[in-house]
Amino acid sequence: MTTEYRVTIEPLGREITCRDDQTILDACLRAGVWVPHSCTHGTCATCKAEVLEGEVSHGEASSFALMDFEREEGKTLLCVCKPMSDVIIEADIEADDAIEVHPVRDFHGTLVSMEDVALDTRRLIVELDRDLVFNAGQYMSLVVPGQPGVTRTYSMASIPTEPRRLEFQIRRTPGGLATDGWVFTTLAVGDPIDLIGPYGRFVLRTDRTEPSVLIAGGTGLAPIASMIRHTLENDLDGIGHMTLYQGARTREGIYDVELFRALEAPHPDRFTYRPCLSEEEAEGFASGMVTDVLNANHETLKGHIGYVCGPPAMVEAALKTLMLKRLFPRDIYKEEFLDASAAASQVRSPLIKR
Ligand SMILES: Cc1cc2nc3c(=O)[nH]c(=O)nc-3n(C[C@H](O)[C@H](O)[C@H](O)COP(=O)(O)OP(=O)(O)OC[C@H]3O[C@@H](n4cnc5c(N)ncnc54)[C@H](O)[C@@H]3O)c2cc1C
C-alpha cells in the first residue's frame, strides 16, 4: 500500500501530492511544476534542492552528486528522493520563460522500424498511442522490459511536429543492461515499448538569435539533429545561423551525413555542416577531433552561442574549447550522456558546473 504526502515547492509556493514510492521530481513534472533536472538518475546534481521541513529517502543518489556533508546539511536530489512525510523543498528555480513546460506522462509505443546506421549504433522508430508534446532536444525514459522500475534515457532525434513518431539513435555500451541486454539483442520490430517523458532542459533556444555552433559526439547527435531539423524543416524565424560539428573516429562510426548535406544545400545562409573524423582521412570530412576542427575554423566565437552533446569527456573538451574561443558559460547549453559508470565514479570535472 502506498501513502500520499503533501510536497510544497519553494520559492514557487506550489503544493503537490507525491506518493511514497514516487520521486519528488516525477510528481513535480507530472503536475506541470518545472524544476531543474538533467540526467534524472541521481548522477548530474542539476536537481539538487534543500529539504526545509520533513523527511525524505535519498534513493540512488550517487555519492559525488550528493556528498555526505550535503545530506547532513539537508540537501537532496529531487530525481531520486522520495517523501517519508509531508515536506517543504527549496529548489533552485530560475525563471526561464523561453522554455515551454510540457507535463510528463506515460506513453505506450510500438517499435515500427530498427536499422543499424553506424558501428554499434541503431536507429529506432517508435509509434506512440497518443501525441507527445515536447521541445526539440528533450528526451524520454524507456522502460527496460523484465526489469521493474528500471529505465534508460534516450533523446528524440525526431521533431516536435511529428508528435507520434519518435526517432531514437542508440549506441551500444558493452555489458550495458538496456543496450547489450535489450536493444542490440532481443528487441524486435513489432515489440511494445513503454516510455515516460518528456524530460530535460537541453532544448532549442527559440529566444536566442545569435549564430550557434552545435557540437555532437556519437549519438549526442540525436537532440542536436532534432533542433536543426525543427529549425530548417519548420522554417522557424529568428534563429541565427547554425554550424554543426559532428564527430566520430572513422567513416563507419558516423551517420546521417547525407541527411545533413541535403539540409545544408538549400539553406547555405542558415546552416553549415562539418563532419569530422579523428582516426581516418576521407574525402568530404575534416580531419581531427571536433574540437581541433572548430579551433582551426574560428579565430573567436564571440557573439555566438554553443550547444554540446555527447559522452562526458567530449563534452568537457568542447566546453574548454568554446570558453577559449570567448563564449561565456551562460551561452553554452550542454547535455552529457552520463551512464551507470559515471554514477559510480568519484571524479567530476570542475568545468561541469551544476
Ligand atoms: C539525458 C541523457 C540522454 C541520453 N540520450 C542518449 C541517446 O540519445 N542515445 C544514446 O545512445 N545514449 C543516450 N544516453 C545514455 C543512455 O541513457 C544509457 O546510459 C546508455 O545507453 C547505457 O545504458 P545501458 O543500460 O546499456 O548501460 P548500463 O547498464 O547503464 O551500464 C553503463 C556502463 O556502466 C557500467 N556499470 C554499470 N554499473 C556499474 C557500477 N555500479 N559501477 C561501475 N560501472 C558500472 C557498465 O558496465 C557499462 O559499461 C543518454 C543519457 C542521458 C543522461
Ligand code: FES
Ligand atoms: S537530474 Fe537529478 S541528479 Fe541529474
